[in-house]
Amino acid sequence: HSIDTEDGKQRPDMLVRMPGGREVVVDAKAPMDAYLCAVEAENDVQRAQELQRHARNVRARVRELASKAYWQNMSSSLDFVVLFIPGDQFLSAALELDASLLEDAMTDRVVLATPSSLVALLRAIAYGWRQEALAENAEQIRTVGEELYDRLSTFAGHLDKLGNTLGRSVEHYNKAVGSFDSRILPSARRFSEMGIRGKKEIPEPEPVERLPRDVRDSEATDEPPRETH
Numbered sequence: 001h002s003i004d005t006e007d008g009k010q011r012p013d014m015l016v017r018m019p020g021g022r023e024v025v026v027d028a029k030a031p032m033d034a035y036l037c038a039v040e041a042e043n044d045v046q047r048a049q050e051l052q053r054h055a056r057n058v059r060a061r062v063r064e065l066a067s068k069a070y071w072q073n074m075s076s077s078l079d080f081v082v083l084f085i086p087g088d089q090f091l092s093a094a095l096e097l098d099a100s101l102l103e104d105a106m107t108d109r110v111v112l113a114t115p116s117s118l119v120a121l122l123r124a125i126a127y128g129w130r131q132e133a134l135a136e137n138a139e140q141i142r143t144v145g146e147e148l149y150d151r152l153s154t155f156a157g158h159l160d161k162l163g164n165t166l167g168r169s170v171e172h173y174n175k176a177v178g179s180f181d182s183r184i185l186p187s188a189r190r191f192s193e194m195g196i197r198g199k200k201e202i203p204e205p206e207p208v209e210r211l212p213r214d215v216r217d218s219e220a221t222d223e224p225p226r227e228t229h
């Protein structure tokens with residue numbers, strides 16, 4: 001990933017993406033040659049000189065990174081850059097000879113990170129991603145829940161209308177049965193008394209004594225449907 005600037009292209013060694021579209025720039029070009037020369041020095045004087053050069057080199061890299069100002073050229077970048085130093089001993093050696101290095105680097109918006117501190121930073125970012133994923137899942141669950149609730153509400157409305165229709169049908173049926181019992185059946189009985197009979201007996205319809213259960217009355221109960229009086 002390269003960045004176009006007035007001075008040409010800048011290419012960070014690593015970009016760590018964060019929730020919210022932000023990014024952390026990590027630079028892995030901390031100079032280690034002077035420290036390695038100090039380790040291989042043949043005497044204390046040469047070793048001290050190389051360690052001094054190591055401290056100067058690290059500070060110079062901090063200034064170089066500060067001058068790049070990635071945060072000004074990348075709208076997604078946080079306002080600091082991480083300088084990765086591949087071992088605690090490398091940072092400790094520089095701080096022993098340049099005590100203000102860490103504070104000055106922070107002032108220049110450069111964070112000096114050893115493997116342990118970089119891993120801690122990455123774990124914190126990973127935790128942020130997990131929290132964002134949980135938040136997204138919670139939002140999806142809420143959306144699906146609202147959709148299901150709306151559908152249940154619509155379905156309950158249909159059931160309520162169907163119940164009302166069935167209730168009216170039962171009422172009309174019972175009225176018809178009552179009319180049959182009071183008007184038609186007595187006339188048929190008189191025919192029977194006069195000796196006029198058909199091949200089949202006239203059945204006597206029974207009224208329906210149950211009405212459809214009200215949806216709202218059945219939300220929290222398993223009581224049987226109510227009977228008519």
